[in-house]
Amino acid sequence: MKTQRANLVERKVREEGEHLLFEYPNGLRVKTEKPLRDDDLRILPLGQPQAALMNFMLHESELLENKLVFEPFAGSGGIGLMALKAGARRVELLDINPKATRFQAESARVNGFEPGQFECIEGSIETFLPGEPYDLIFVNPPFIPTPNGLRGTTTSKGGSDGNFFVDIMLSRLDELLKPSGQAFVYLMQFVEGDRPLISDSLERIVTDRPVLLTPTQIERVAFDEYYQAYLQLFPDDREAIESWRNDLVGPHGSELSIEHYIAHLGPRSQEPCTWKISDDLEQKYGEGLRIHFESGRELAFGRAFENFRPG
Template sequence: MTHVSTKTLTRRRVLPVGGTGTLWAARPSYGIFEFRGGRLRIEVEDPAEVLFPTDCGLSLLAALNNEDAPDMCGVNALDLGSGSGLYAVAMLAAGADRVTALDINAAFAGQATANVANNGLDVGRLTCVTADLTEYAPAEKFDLVITNPPHLPYDPGYSADNGLETALVAGRNGRMMYDAVVARIDDLLAPGGRLFMAHSSLADVPRTIAELSGRGYEWRTLEICDMDIPLLAYAEHKEAMLCNLSRQRAEGSAEFEGERFTVHALEFRRPVDAE
């Protein structure tokens, strides 16, 4: 198995401190981005229920908006943890034949469908499923899976039962969703299919790479994006969040400096001879 070197191919993008230079052309209620020659708009009605996509999520699309990125025309794709439908909109606009949008938060379906329709795309090519990934049983495997898992550590001091927490917080070490994706990816991805993941440096990037490459997946880093840790939603509990992240860094499972971290746009390819 030949693995692609991250040192020779990786592009690095640094977003200025404080959000200036953000990947979004945004106003408070919506954001606009360009992808594969199209100009697309994402709107979120209630950010407390469905998270407005952050630069962390958008960085993966920025990495895929390049000449060497795989063609999406005709693919059957899974948008895993769909939220606002950001990835579903982008993939359908890029020519995907079908997109299944999966999220545990029931509030997502109406918002994702509205964003697909509002961009003039065929809603009939979108299927929204509300389910936990651990229980999801697709009727067929996908050519492409794309995901931006939640990556912040849980703490009872800032725990909340809403869509915001579902989108951002993932267990004690922020890896709950990454671990679920690794555990289920063979059930989701067809042989030769690709997984595209926005992987936070706060949640042990090397562990995910080691686990999937150890199972024969080829991988490469498309781009690394340096940005602010998304603490705005947790401004009241910023010190507690940073304390938890510092604990993870001491344990060797998080990398960040001050309030800056990196998002790694990763591509994994399942072996074509996989059963």
């Protein structure tokens, strides 16, 4: 049996009034808001996606050492701040939400990071220009596939297939990342057979970097569960939801399923590259980091609900 990496990110969570404080075994402290707040510009708590990326960093401190790291879509900034704790030289955190930059700066100060070690930038991935390309990118972007026509939330809405922001980031990769740089991107995907839909973008855009896609769910969930969740949660949007379903099922078939992955984009290569599935979550990212759910319905409702907006 291959060795599994220990889980070094079993954290404690403390309630502090309206906020949560996440405390990691290595001393990192990150402030977020409580889940599902009545606020489109909410600061999400930290769960399995962030933990998987953080745990990887703690096991790969040589990769992080002295590096310039970028966390776009940073929210609380927990992932990027863990990169600093793991030995990065400097981290730049980007979010369109002005409240996020305030949370990031406060957590950075609480952890005793020096001003030169971090920058909290308010801006959009669509227009942001880095001062210099980064060595490493770690990112948990808005990736919830959301029917067109639903308002959704700024934290979650990822376009009809969930890949709207990931595609923008991939198309800007050469501006953002050094040729020797690497990126780790958490994804939620619709999967046709064994092809996650992001594979089209990877084949079109990332032709000179190897890409490994590590599945992170305990098992795949049928697309139909997700479609039914939207119908139940957003009954007034039935027309938009059905049209979205038809647009997906038309080209991809009704057997679509849902899987989460971590995409690891390696350094640029002279050889033409393609993506591969690599079923190594426990060996590469760590144990106890799979996305668990009691039923497909639970996962589907949980994800669709992230697009719920009061008012």
